[in-house]
Amino acid sequence: MKQVYINSVASISAQKTFDNAEFLNDFIDHEAVVFPVVNPDYKAFIPPAAARRMAKGIKMSIVASKIALQESGLDQVDAIITGTGMGCLRDSEKFLSALIDNDEQYLTPTAFIQSTHNTVGGQVALELQCKGYNFTYVHASNSFESALLDTKLLLSNEEENNILVGGVDEIGEHTFKLQELVGHVKKEPVKASELFESNTSGAVYGEGANFFVLSNEKQNNSYAELVRVKMFNTLPKDQLTETIETFLASHNLKISDIDLVILGANGDADYDDYYDILSQGVFKETQQAYYKHISGEFNTASSFGFWLAAKTIQSQILPAVVKRNDLKSTGFKTVLLYNQYRNENHSFTLLKQC
Amino acid sequence: MDALKQELKEFIIEQLNLEDVNVEDIANDDPLFGDGLGLDSIDALELIVMLDKNYGIKLTDPKQGRAIFESIDTMAAYITEHRAN
Numbered sequence: 001m002k003q004v005y006i007n008s009v010a011s012i013s014a015q016k017t018f019d020n021a022e023f024l025n026d027f028i029d030h031e032a033v034v035f036p037v038v039n040p041d042y043k044a045f046i047p048p049a050a051a052r053r054m055a056k057g058i059k060m061s062i063v064a065s066k067i068a069l070q071e072s073g074l075d076q077v078d079a080i081i082t083g084t085g086m087g088c089l090r091d092s093e094k095f096l097s098a099l100i101d102n103d104e105q106y107l108t109p110t111a112f113i114q115s116t117h118n119t120v121g122g123q124v125a126l127e128l129q130c131k132g133y134n135f136t137y138v139h140a141s142n143s144f145e146s147a148l149l150d151t152k153l154l155l156s157n158e159e160e161n162n163i164l165v166g167g168v169d170e171i172g173e174h175t176f177k178l179q180e181l182v183g184h185v186k187k188e189p190v191k192a193s194e195l196f197e198s199n200t201s202g203a204v205y206g207e208g209a210n211f212f213v214l215s216n217e218k219q220n221n222s223y224a225e226l227v228r229v230k231m232f233n234t235l236p237k238d239q240l241t242e243t244i245e246t247f248l249a250s251h252n253l254k255i256s257d258i259d260l261v262i263l264g265a266n267g268d269a270d271y272d273d274y275y276d277i278l279s280q281g282v283f284k285e286t287q288q289a290y291y292k293h294i295s296g297e298f299n300t301a302s303s304f305g306f307w308l309a310a311k312t313i314q315s316q317i318l319p320a321v322v323k324r325n326d327l328k329s330t331g332f333k334t335v336l337l338y339n340q341y342r343n344e345n346h347s348f349t350l351l352k353q354c
Numbered sequence: 355m356d357a358l359k360q361e362l363k364e365f366i367i368e369q370l371n372l373e374d375v376n377v378e379d380i381a382n383d384d385p386l387f388g389d390g391l392g393l394d395s396i397d398a399l400e401l402i403v404m405l406d407k408n409y410g411i412k413l414t415d416p417k418q419g420r421a422i423f424e425s426i427d428t429m430a431a432y433i434t435e436h437r438a439n
Contacts, residue, residue, distance in 0.1 A: 048373065048374055049392055052370065052372060052373060053396075105407075106403050106406060106407040107403070108399065108400045108403045109396055109399050110396060110400060113396075
């Protein structure tokens with residue numbers, strides 16, 4: 001079994017993260033119920049003729065993929081693995097709305113062919129001319145982790161050597177209205193910097209694409225080693241601490257060996273208690289970071305957390321805007337990510353300095 | 355006829371997401387496919403649906419499209435002759 005390394009990262013998010021030379025230097029303190037993405041110059045990455053049929057999620061993913069591939073120093077990857085909770089939502093809504101508005105007549109092909117969940121993986125492959133393994137995982141807030149697990153297994157078993165893996169989700173106007181209706185979104189705009197003090201129900205939503213090249217060969221500029229990713233569809237609250245301890249023990253680690261725990265809290269007063277159990281419990285004496293106040297919540301927001309962890313390990317700097325407590329580790333060698341959304345789809349992701 | 359040509363250009367730009375193209379950029383006799391505006395087979399399907407939806411024209415033989423969609427001039431002429439609405 002070979003070890004797996006993160007050899008490049010790329011992020012399109014609600015912060016200016018597309019420039020890898022920077023690391024959250026300028027925090028954008030959004031005040032909204034949905035945080036907009038800071039757009040890169042898409043035209044610099046995608047030919048206009050190809051871009052004209054692409055919705056936001058596809059454009060973000062192609063730019064992130066190209067940045068990640070470029071940074072990895074590779075001309076090509078062996079496989080492309082994508083995680084997305086909702087897929088190409090905007091074109092799905094467009095196609096379904098046309099179906100209703102036109103009484104199932106006059107249906108045009110463009111929105112339909114771009115509306116499936118695996119459109120992103122397909123379009124990225126077309127842009128990169130990658131004819132290798134291409135798979136898309138759709139599993140709510142464990143979509144990215146599912147993609148990551150497949151990536152890890154393929155690389156560890158040497159079935160592939162270099163894989164582009166990413167998480168992407170876009171906001172769809174109609175779906176967002178439904179999410180507001182069922183109370184999954186906060187009723188009032190909240191400032192990003194005050195999200196965790198809001199003490200109200202619902203999350204602040206966002207969108208983004210985070211892509212990475214993972215390899216079973218370490219490079220001089222590798223970001224970190226991906227040690228393990230583990231998912232749970234359900235995890236009772238009273239078993240959370242014990243489950244994390246068992247997870248760490250299987251790698252001969254104790255809670256005190258974790259230099260930084262990155263938690264996926266999203267400021268939802270009804271569901272952040274899982275994170276509180278850890279931050280006020282076993283990880284009370286551990287340096288902690290939150291990130292969904294700067295990325296917003298979406299099914300693959302944890303891929304932004306993964307980006308944050310990789311950048312932190314490589315730079316050995318934790319940006320002030322994500323710090324959750326005043327504790328300071330002597331270094332970031334072992335980092336644990338924990339994420340869940342509305343008490344479902346829990347994941348632990350363990351990274352190590354390499 | 356001129357109003358129809360203007361309408362067709364606006365439709366093509368909006369519906370086919372030609373972001374960097376303005377109405378003035380499309381000459382009435384410019385080829386729409388290939389070296390001209392660069393439309394492709396998926397766009398052709400969009401145009402066939404548009405003929406039906408906006409003008410009540412059903413193309414029973416898709417091969418007809420080649421001549422009809424040659425330019426804005428040819429489209430406007432065909433629509434003027436065959437339109438139902």
